[in-house]
Amino acid sequence: MTFLHVDRVTFHYPQRPPVVDGVDWRMQEGEIHCLLGRSGCGKTTLLKLAAGLLTPQSGRIVLRGGELAAPGPQVGFMFQSPTLLDWHSALSNVLLPVSLQHKPVARDEQRALQLLDQLGLVECAERYPRELSGGQQSRVALARALVLEPPLLLLDEPFAALDAITRAELQDDLLRACRERGTTVLFVTHDINEAVYVGDRIALMHAGRIVDDIAIALPRPRTQAMRDGAVFNDYCARVRASMDGTNA
Numbered sequence: 001m002t003f004l005h006v007d008r009v010t011f012h013y014p015q016r017p018p019v020v021d022g023v024d025w026r027m028q029e030g031e032i033h034c035l036l037g038r039s040g041c042g043k044t045t046l047l048k049l050a051a052g053l054l055t056p057q058s059g060r061i062v063l064r065g066g067e068l069a070a071p072g073p074q075v076g077f078m079f080q081s082p083t084l085l086d087w088h089s090a091l092s093n094v095l096l097p098v099s100l101q102h103k104p105v106a107r108d109e110q111r112a113l114q115l116l117d118q119l120g121l122v123e124c125a126e127r128y129p130r131e132l133s134g135g136q137q138s139r140v141a142l143a144r145a146l147v148l149e150p151p152l153l154l155l156d157e158p159f160a161a162l163d164a165i166t167r168a169e170l171q172d173d174l175l176r177a178c179r180e181r182g183t184t185v186l187f188v189t190h191d192i193n194e195a196v197y198v199g200d201r202i203a204l205m206h207a208g209r210i211v212d213d214i215a216i217a218l219p220r221p222r223t224q225a226m227r228d229g230a231v232f233n234d235y236c237a238r239v240r241a242s243m244d245g246t247n248a
């Protein structure tokens with residue numbers, strides 16, 4: 001069964017032309033898909049539709065066979081800014097999605113600490129966001145997105161504000177964490193290199209439509225050394241040429 005089906009979805013904001021225009025897209029369980037495109041082409045809107053935060057005017061979002069009508073614990077999010085609560089420790093920021101459901105119990109705390117440990121942050125559990133670096137804050141946000149073990153994770157340029165080295169580390173952390181949990185991921189980015197590194201497929205979006213669909217057949221797990229290889233760079237060139245085509 002298709003895990004996520006964006007089924008002929010069209011969406012427009014009031015009094016505007018469609019920003020998502022008849023998109024049909026399927027994801028299988030455990031896959032990582034990147035949505036790549038220029039600013040304003042409709043990526044974030046499509047992500048919000050996939051999350052159930054917006055409702056399409058036509059078409060539907062089908063998650064594991066059921067139509068998605070509203071956001072729920074089956075979907076985790078991470079945005080460009082970590083959006084941590086300054087007055088909560090790293091640990092209680094991670095536990096926030098749990099707190100919205102019930103008072104966290106020892107088992108929840110254990111799971112949150114395990115995630116922080118996996119992301120190299122267990123020592124920082126009691127620190128406040130202002131006491132963490134940008135990369136550490138992004139790791140806390142990633143742990144928070146995963147704490148309820150959502151089968152679907154939606155990421156909107158989550159690492160865009162980070163320096164190149166930290167960004168590469170976070171990409172590896174994300175891939176490891178999602179592989180271990182079998183999480184299916186839809187990842188919005190502007191960055192071709194990032195899309196080729198993390199994605200199994202890349203959907204190229206232009207003016208509200210998916211105009212290209214590129215399978216990335218690099219082996220998993222990805223390693224940073226792959227970035228220097230010819231195959232990786234051929235994929236980047238292929239995606240760039242397709243994006244340049246949308247400019248013509």
Ligand SMILES: Nc1ncnc2c1ncn2[C@@H]1O[C@H](COP(=O)(O)OP(=O)(O)OP(=O)(O)O)[C@@H](O)[C@H]1O
Pocket residue numbers: 013014016019037038039040041042043044045046
């Ligand atoms: N709430 C809104 N009301 C009206 N128009 C909106 C709203 N949100 C986005 N838009 C418009 O919809 C279009 C697509 O926006 P969207 O944020 O989905 O694009 P994007 O590809 O994610 O852009 P970026 O890469 O810059 O984040 C843009 O023209 C934008 O101005």
